[in-house]
Amino acid sequence: MHHVGTQTIITKRLILRRFTNEDIEPAFRNWTGDSLTTTFLRWQTHRDSSVTRKVVTDWIGHYVEPAFYQWAIVPKETGEPIGTISFTSANEKTNSVHVGYCIGSRYWHQGYTSEALAALIAFAFTTLEAGRVEAMHDPANRYSGKVMEKCGMRHEGTLRKADWSNRGIVDAAVYGILREEFRD
Numbered sequence: 001m002h003h004v005g006t007q008t009i010i011t012k013r014l015i016l017r018r019f020t021n022e023d024i025e026p027a028f029r030n031w032t033g034d035s036l037t038t039t040f041l042r043w044q045t046h047r048d049s050s051v052t053r054k055v056v057t058d059w060i061g062h063y064v065e066p067a068f069y070q071w072a073i074v075p076k077e078t079g080e081p082i083g084t085i086s087f088t089s090a091n092e093k094t095n096s097v098h099v100g101y102c103i104g105s106r107y108w109h110q111g112y113t114s115e116a117l118a119a120l121i122a123f124a125f126t127t128l129e130a131g132r133v134e135a136m137h138d139p140a141n142r143y144s145g146k147v148m149e150k151c152g153m154r155h156e157g158t159l160r161k162a163d164w165s166n167r168g169i170v171d172a173a174v175y176g177i178l179r180e181e182f183r184d
Contacts (some may be wrong), residue, residue, distance in 0.1 A: 001090060001092060001129060001130055002127070002129045003090075003128065004066060004067040004104065004127060004128070005065065005066045005067075005068060005069070005071050006063055006068060006070055007020050007064065007078070007123075007127075008078075009119045009120075009121045011070055011115050011118075012115065012118070013075055013076055013111075013112070013115060014073060014074060014076065014079070014112065014115055014116055014119070015074045015076060016071040016072070016073060016074070016099075016116055016119060016120070017072055017074060018063055018071070018072070019055070019056050019059050019060055019072050019081070019084075020060070021056070021060070022048030023056060023072055023080070023081050024049055024052050024053045024109060025049055025136075026048040026057050026072065026080040026081055026166040027052050027056060027072075027081055027084075028046060028052040030032065030080070030081065030083070030104040030106070030107075031032045031082065031083050031084075031102060031103065031104035031105075031169060032045070032051070032052045032053070032055070033046050033048075033049070033174075034045040034104055034105055034106075035044060036102050036104075037082070037104040037105045039062060039165075039166055039167065040138045040140070040141040040165050040166070040167065041102055041165055042131075042164065042165055042166070044166065045135045047118070047140060048131040053103065062151060063102070069073050069088040069092060069097075069114070070083060070084065070089035071084065071085050071086060071088050071117045073085055073101075073103060073112060073113075073165060075112065080118045082103055082104050082105065082106075082112065083101065083104055083112070083113070083116075084101065084102060084103075085099065085100070085101040085113075085116045085117065085120055086101070087099060087120070087124070088096075088098055088100040090130075094131070094132065095129075095130055095131035095132065096131060096133065096134060097124050097130050097132075097133055097134070098126065098131060098133075098134050098135065099120055099121075099133060099134070100118065100119060100135065101113055101116065101135075101147075101171070103116075107141070108116075108143070108157055110118070113147045114147050114150045117135075117147055117148070117151045118150075118151045118152075120133075121151055121152070121153075121177060121182065122182070124131050125179045125182045130167070130179065131178065131179050132176055132177070132178050133153070133172065133176065133177050133178040134147055134153075134177075135153065135174075135175050135176075136159075136163065136172045136173060136174045136175065137172070137173050137175075138163065138165055138167065138170045138171065138172070138173070139158060139170075139171050139173045140167070140170070145173055145175065146154045147174040149175070149181070151177070151179050152181065152182065153175040153176060153177045153181055154175060154176060154177065154181075155173060155174070155175055156174045156175060156176050157173075157174055158171050158172065158173045158174070159171065159174060168181035173183055
C-alpha cells in the first residue's frame with residue numbers, strides 16, 4: 001500500500017479532515033457524550049469533555065504517521081464534526097484496510113455515514129492502492145450493514161460471538177469490497 005496519512009477529502013455535503021483541538025467540545029456534544037451513539041461501540045460514552053480531549057489529542061499526535069487515518073466527519077453547512085471515520089487497521093500482507101465509523105445519533109438516517117464511507121472506499125482504492133476494504137458490525141445494528149451495502153460492500157458472513165461492544169459479547173457481520181468490484 002501507498003500510505004499518505006490522513007488527507008482532507010471533500011464530498012458533495014461533507015469535509016473529511018483531520019481533527020483539531022477546536023473539535024473537542026463539538027465532538028463531546030455531538031457524539032462522544034451520547035449514550036445512544038455508543039450502544040454498539042467498544043468504547044464507553046464519555047462522562048465529560050476531558051475524556052474526549054484525551055482521545056482527540058492522541059489522534060492529533062498520530063497525524064505525523066503516514067499510516068494513521070482518522071477523519072472528522074464535518075457537514076459543510078455546519079462546519080463542526082458530527083462523527084468520525086477511520087482505517088482502524090491496515091494489513092500489508094493482504095493489501096487491505098479495515099474501516100470503522102461512528103456518527104452522533106442526531107445525524108442518523110441522513111446519508112452522512114454512507115457518503116463518508118463511499119469517500120473512504122474510493123480513497124483506499126485510488127490513493128492507497130489497497131486491494132480490499134472491509135468492515136464489520138453487530139447484526140443488531142442493522143443500519144450499519146445498510147450503510148456498507150449502499151457503498152457496494154458485500155456481506156461475507158457472520159462470525160458468532162466474535163466481537164464485543166457495550167452490549168457485551170456479540171456476533172460480527174463481516175463486509176468487504178475488492179478493488180476490482182469498486183466503481184467510482
